[in-house]
Amino acid sequence: MKTLGLIGGTTWVSTVDYYAYINQLTNEKLGANSSARLLLYSVNFQEYLPRAEAGAWSSIGESLSTLARQLEANGAEAVVLCVNTMHIVPEQVQASIGIPLLHIVKAVAREIRQSHLQKVALLGTRFTMQHHFYPDILRRSGIETIRPTPAEQEFIHQAIFAELQKQILRDETRRGYLEIIDALAHRGAQGVMLACTEIPLLVKQEHCRLPIFDST
The missing domain is CATH 3.40.50.1860 (Rossmann fold)
Structure with a gap:
């Protein structure tokens, strides 16, 4: 089983759904007491909103890239941004890591x-x-x-x-x-x-x- 890295907290409400859904699918496919191998970095969304309002997407991309690299360094074999809006900068994040960024x-x-x-x-x-x-x-x-x-x-x-x-x-x-x-x-x-x-x-x-x- 591969390890998936999640960047969540954007917002925490939907991050819970991602965590639950991925584990449910894993258990359905593998059975018994199987659960997903996940690494989760949950951000403080309030730190991102002012930059989004200001259109500072390059700055947001830099922050997300740093988190993606940390997930990769800790064993993630792919990364998911648990939010649609941050897919304004997927190319920037993907260019910063050597593992796939799964695109919503x-x-x-x-x-x-x-x-x-x-x-x-x-x-x-x-x-x-x-x-x-x-x-x-x-x-x-x-x-x-x-x-x-x-x-x-x-x-x-x-x-x-x-x-x-x-x-x-x-x-x-x-x-x-x-x-x-x-x-x-x-x-x-x-x-x-x-x-x-x-x-x-x-x-x-x-x-x-x-x-x-x-x-x-």
Whole structure:
């Protein structure tokens, strides 16, 4: 069994899901009392947010690269960034290590391609929705990305940081998300990417009339 290095804490709520899911899959495949070999470096997310707001992605990339090198030095054979937004700088992190960085967006693109959809909506943090990394990768697979309006993006973003990352799940917020998804469907979206690892805590497939692609 290989050892996987996780960079988490971004936020801690979704990092718990990564840890649990990887161990569940390992146990299903190997049986008995098997669990995954994991190294976890959990950061203080608050130290990263001001830099994200300032667009200082190179600085964030340097910090993540340092953590990835530490995981590699301690025996990790691959690294996962347990967050979508930090995939703004995957090339910088990958260039700093000699082991693979497993890419969330490429995994999501494979799932969408297998579903034969051509247009999908993108929900995530404001950083993710406004950046080009999701549309660029999906375009290579012939998939068009449909973004929410600026006002919709702000509602989605604020709910993530004010509520979801604190495990506050409100029916009113869910209704707001579903109204945005319906509006995106009217604009041509055939599916919706939950490109923030906290959104699936609130919005699940049974709530949504479009197919959901959960990046977690």
